[in-house]
Amino acid sequence: MARRGQYAKGAAKRAEILAVALDVVAELGTRKASNREIAARVGLTQPGLMHYFSTREELFLEVLRARDERDHERFHSPQRGFQSFLDVIAHNASVPGLVRLYVEYSAEATLEGHPARAFFEERFVWVRALMTEAVRHDQAVELMGPDVDIPYVVDLVIAAADGLQVQWLLDPSIDMADRLARLWQGVRETSWPAVAT
Amino acid sequence: MARRGQYAKGAAKRAEILAVALDVVAELGTRKASNREIAARVGLTQPGLMHYFSTREELFLEVLRARDERDHERFHSPQRGFQSFLDVIAHNASVPGLVRLYVEYSAEATLEGHPARAFFEERFVWVRALMTEAVRHDQAVELMGPDVDIPYVVDLVIAAADGLQVQWLLDPSIDMADRLARLWQGVRETSWPAVAT
Structure with a gap:
């Protein structure tokens, strides 16, 4: 059950990152939608962000x-x-x-x-x-x-x-x-x- | 007159490179149209090619x-x-x-x-x-x-x-x-x- 809880939490965070990245890209474009900016808006470090999306290509x-x-x-x-x-x-x-x-x-x-x-x-x-x-x-x-x-x-x-x-x-x-x-x-x-x- | 001759020669070589690059890109696409391939087909070294087009962006x-x-x-x-x-x-x-x-x-x-x-x-x-x-x-x-x-x-x-x-x-x-x-x-x-x- 703990694992399932972890998984659900991970999926929720991933969805949150996507929603934020969507807004940042819409607003700033891909060039200026830096990992730093996206990470900051979801309360993560940059390595923390890369835990959810290993490349910018995957994220975009x-x-x-x-x-x-x-x-x-x-x-x-x-x-x-x-x-x-x-x-x-x-x-x-x-x-x-x-x-x-x-x-x-x-x-x-x-x-x-x-x-x-x-x-x-x-x-x-x-x-x-x-x-x-x-x-x-x-x-x-x-x-x-x-x-x-x-x-x-x-x-x-x-x-x-x-x-x-x-x-x-x-x-x-x-x-x-x-x-x-x-x-x-x-x-x-x-x-x-x-x-x- | 020597300078003008040089200039004409340079322009002719540039036109030749473009014609060759056009064929190479048409045939192989930009990814595979390497500087090496283009240079070889016009009888130049790679640094020789870059003398005419300083970047690939400019060439393309x-x-x-x-x-x-x-x-x-x-x-x-x-x-x-x-x-x-x-x-x-x-x-x-x-x-x-x-x-x-x-x-x-x-x-x-x-x-x-x-x-x-x-x-x-x-x-x-x-x-x-x-x-x-x-x-x-x-x-x-x-x-x-x-x-x-x-x-x-x-x-x-x-x-x-x-x-x-x-x-x-x-x-x-x-x-x-x-x-x-x-x-x-x-x-x-x-x-x-x-x-x-």
Whole structure:
């Protein structure tokens, strides 16, 4: 029982560190989110911090995972279709450190054998499933036509969202959510068979 | 005159190194495109190579610049409109090392003060101008409506192209050019005022 207590305590501390690291990265970006800063905010020494996350890569990857879970819990609702996704995008504009972390890690992770590659591959499967759900939602309420090419739409919208993040990091005046809302509207319009005139 | 001769010789060698580095990166990727490999292929020692490019960052940034120039010369033609752009994308599928270099550097470059940030900011201005030219081409031949929102279309197509590169690096079965051709077709279709029915 003592061991189980220890384990639960360790898991709770790990979750606390992740929550704090998430805020520090969102606020300061990965470069300035030092081990010293994160350790201080959770009342640990730097070696104490490294007991829970042995490398910064591991910590940041878990930050990305925790962020997805938090966003999903906060914003996802199947009844709201694509609007759930737009809410996440709009929220992203308030956490540039996390957007940059995602952009950088997803780029690096494309290397064969990179430790984060599996995470991003699985994440794409997950996001594709969510986006497919959003298309089906629109089809059910007849906002999108029955013959829309779902894999094409799904990949396109995810790609546009990813690419817009790079543009937005260089120029924060770009309204990512607005551009994606208009893309979605365009998909709706072209999803119906052409009317013979 | 001797100095000018020296200078011309230096510029020629630099151009030769860039052309070779471009091929080595395209073939092997940045990780495996070692200074040793590049130096050997241009008949230099490694310190000799560093005389022309003092850091790998500088060399790789110049590789990206040289690649844009080469692609532009080879594929760009105002009369062909968006097809020029699709040709570059189709060609990219044969040079994964360069695609990865672009994806990684564009992500890193979003950091305030990063040496490559100015390059990417200028590159976005340049690509936006090319994409605007492609929209105007389609308008001139009445494939696109007169009222299309050009800045929106331009940012969206560039974002989709950038985002698809990450997906393609993780899964090379994705046909980037096909997806972008369909996006462009969708833009054409939604660019005309709705017909009252």
